[in-house]
Each structure stands twice: as C-alpha cells, then as structure tokens.
Amino acid sequence: MTRFVLVAGAWLGAWAWDEVAAGLREAGHEAYPLTLSGLAERQGVPAGQQTHVRDIVGEVERLGLRDVVLVGHSYSGVPVGQAAERIGDRLRRVVLVDANAPVDGESFLSGWPSEEVRRSIEAHDGRWPPPSADDCAGQGLTDGQTARFIAGSTPHPGATLTEPAVLERSLGELPVTYVKCLLDGEEPPPAVAELLKSDRWELVTMDTGHWPMFSRPRELARILGEAATGR
Numbered sequence: 001m002t003r004f005v006l007v008a009g010a011w012l013g014a015w016a017w018d019e020v021a022a023g024l025r026e027a028g029h030e031a032y033p034l035t036l037s038g039l040a041e042r043q044g045v046p047a048g049q050q051t052h053v054r055d056i057v058g059e060v061e062r063l064g065l066r067d068v069v070l071v072g073h074s075y076s077g078v079p080v081g082q083a084a085e086r087i088g089d090r091l092r093r094v095v096l097v098d099a100n101a102p103v104d105g106e107s108f109l110s111g112w113p114s115e116e117v118r119r120s121i122e123a124h125d126g127r128w129p130p131p132s133a134d135d136c137a138g139q140g141l142t143d144g145q146t147a148r149f150i151a152g153s154t155p156h157p158g159a160t161l162t163e164p165a166v167l168e169r170s171l172g173e174l175p176v177t178y179v180k181c182l183l184d185g186e187e188p189p190p191a192v193a194e195l196l197k198s199d200r201w202e203l204v205t206m207d208t209g210h211w212p213m214f215s216r217p218r219e220l221a222r223i224l225g226e227a228a229t230g231r
Contacts, residue, residue: 002092002228003030003065007056008213009074009099010161011130011153013040020213023221029228034059036076038157049079049107049163056083066090069228073097074210075161078108081171094174095227097220098181098210101192102165109161111190121158128156139209140183140216149214172198177227179220183209202227 004024008016014033021031036055038047056079060068069092072080077099084094100108109117121128130153136146172195180188182205187193195201204223206212212220 001028001030002225003068004032004071004224004228005056005059005065005068006031006033006071007036007073007076007080008033009072009076010128010156011039012073012149013042013152013154015040015152016149016211016213019217020221020224023218024224027221027225029225032059032063032065036079036160038160039154040152043154047157048159049161049165052076052079052160053082053086053166056080057086060087060090067092069093069095069224071095071097071224072099073213074099075108075156078102078165079160081174082165082167084171084174085167085169091174093228094171094176095179095224096176096192097179097212098184099178099192100189101171101195102167103191104167105164106191107162107164117161121161124155124158126158128158128161130155136209136211138183139211141209141211141214145211145214149211170198171195172200174200176201177223178203179212179223180205181210181212182207 006017013035017033021033024031035042036052037045070080070084077096081102084091133146208215
C-alpha cells in the first residue's frame with residue numbers, strides 16, 4: 001500500500017482526481033487529493049506560490065503521512081517539487097504529470113512566452129481565467145470530459161505563477177517519475193529535460209493530452225501505482 005497526495009494543476013481542485021483516486025483505492029492504496037489555496041472550494045483564500053508549498057507540506061504533516069508519493073500535475077509540479085524537498089524522510093517518490101519542475105529563483109512562467117498570460121492576470125484582478133472548450137481541443141478529451149473540466153475550473157491565483165521557486169538543492173537528487181502526455185507535445189520543458197539526465201529520474205509516456213486525470217484516469221492510476229512500487 002502506498003499513500004498518494006494528489007495535486008492538480010491550474011484552475012483545478014481535489015475534485016479533478018476523483019476517478020484516479022478511486023482507481024488507486026481499488027488497488028489498495030491510500031489517495032488524498034488536495035485543493036490548493038485560492039482554487040475550487042478554497043476560492044477567495046489569498047495565495048502565492050509559497051502558500052501552495054505550505055498547503056502540501058501541511059497536508060502531509062496534518063495526516064501524519066510517511067512513505068508518501070507526491071503527485072503534481074502541470075503547474076502544481078512547481079510547488080510539489082519544493083514540498084518534496086521539505087518533507088524529508090516522509091517522501092517515497094515524486095510523480096510529475098505533464099508538469100513544470102521548480103528551478104530555484106525561477107517562476108512557473110519562466111522559460112516560455114508568457115506576456116499574454118501576464119496581461120490576462122493583470123486584466124482579471126490578479127487571477128488567470130480558466131481556458132475555453134476551444135483551448136482543450138486536441139487533448140484527447142471527449143465532449144463530456146471537456147464540459148466537466150470547464151464547469152469545475154476556477155480562476156487561478158496569478159501570484160502563484162509569477163513568484164520564484166525556493167530550493168536548497170536540485171530536484172535531480174530526489175526520486176522522480178515524469179509522465180509525458182504526448183498529445184501535448186513529445187518533448188518535456190527544458191528544465192525537465194535537463195533533470196531527466198539524473199539517474200534518479202525516470203520517464204513514462206501516455207498517448208493522451210494534458211489532462212489525463214479526465215481522459216485516461218484508469219491508465220494514470222495504474223502508472224502511479226507502478227511508479228510507487230518501482231515496476
């Protein structure tokens with residue numbers, strides 16, 4: 001049995017993991033989906049990037065979890081990677097699902113054209129508005145899955161995207177499985193590509209889009225279980 005803390009990316013809350021969490025529990029694992037501050041049922045709670053790091057560390061400590069696998073999807077790879085460093089020997093492994101990885105001193109928006117996102121955040125009172133159905137095209141989602149994603153999404157706190165990560169060492173020193181979703185591009189972000197050179201990192205691919213918790217939840221649950229057991 002493995003204990004998973006599941007953290008979804010921008011605009012999403014714990015609800016996004018419902019099907020994945022069910023698959024993990026059916027396989028005998030414990031699954032703890034987490035909603036970060038400022039999102040979903042926690043809308044209105046002020047949040048920066050370090051708030052999200054503290055959310056994750058605090059959840060692990062509150063639940064008294066050990067031998068834990070932290071799972072970060074998309075944006076949440078940045079706070080999850082920092083939290084992994086801070087929970088020390090409670091950590092078993094990190095799984096990053098089509099995610100960004102934290103780099104000390106750099107933000108989520110570092111390293112990719114971000115002016116449009118920054119302007120959108122400024123125009124929407126410091127929050128990044130959710131995508132439209134058209135933005136989800138080509139990501140392996142059915143119409144129903146897209147509708148569910150759009151209906152549940154909430155604006156994302158902009159400060160979490162622009163504040164720098166704080167790391168004492170390279171994430172390459174931690175055991176990490178990186179799941180690349182191929183419909184979202186075959187190459188991982190440059191920071192991830194560099195980290196994948198570490199012998200402590202492994203790469204797994206999925207033939208689906210950026211939101212596999214909706215498009216391929218059972219397959220993702222299986223991959224998470226295998227990553228945790230080293231198979």
